[in-house]
Amino acid sequence: MALGSTMAPYELRFDAGRICLDLLATTHPEERLDAPEPLRAWIVRSGLVPAATPLAHVDSGWLVGFRELRGQIGQLVRRSSGSDGRPYDLALARVNDLARAAPPAPRAVRDEDGVLVRQLDGTPGCDALLAVIARDVVELLTDPVARASLRECEGDNCPIVYLDTSRGRRRRWCSSEVCGNRERVARHRRRAALARA
DSSP: TTOOOOOOOOEEEEOOSSSSHHGGGGGGSSEEEEEHHHHHHHHTTTTSOTOOOTTTTTTHHHHHHHHHHHHHHHHHTTTTTTTTTTHHHHHHHHHHHHHHOOOOEEEEEOOTTTTTTEEESOOOOOHHHHHHHHHHHHHHHHHHHHTTTTTEEOOOTOOOEOOSSGGGGGOOOSOOIIIIHHHHHHHHHHHHHHHOO
């Protein structure tokens, strides 16, 4: 993506380090899950389902479920519980409830070349896919090392939360290519402006 260009409506990012954080990133810089088609693309590209999985049954009702879970993830990873803790506790209860559903069952099958590939045992339902993401949230929140690695991007107006697995845990941006590049260009422009002054 060229500097200064805007992201295409269906351009999705998967650089936050966890599937639950990648779902959270679908709100920036604008709503990405605004119709069933981008949600289908996100489900496939996130690895929730193998690429050839039929998803024609994904409709606007699925958008509601995925967006609600995304909001709960935001409350949990940003610790926006307020003074009484109720929003945090309600989000945690909902995530725990979603995690109870059975995730899609994978199978190893041979493709036309005889190579073993992953396939789901039947058409995945919304609750089953939400369960996979909710379980990822539970794993993240209950793993002290992963939880300590949560960071919010230092880029201007970037709310993306990511898992910092860099050496020395000094990563500053959700993406060096996106926010990091913007910061480097802005720093260069500031230095050039000072030199001209």
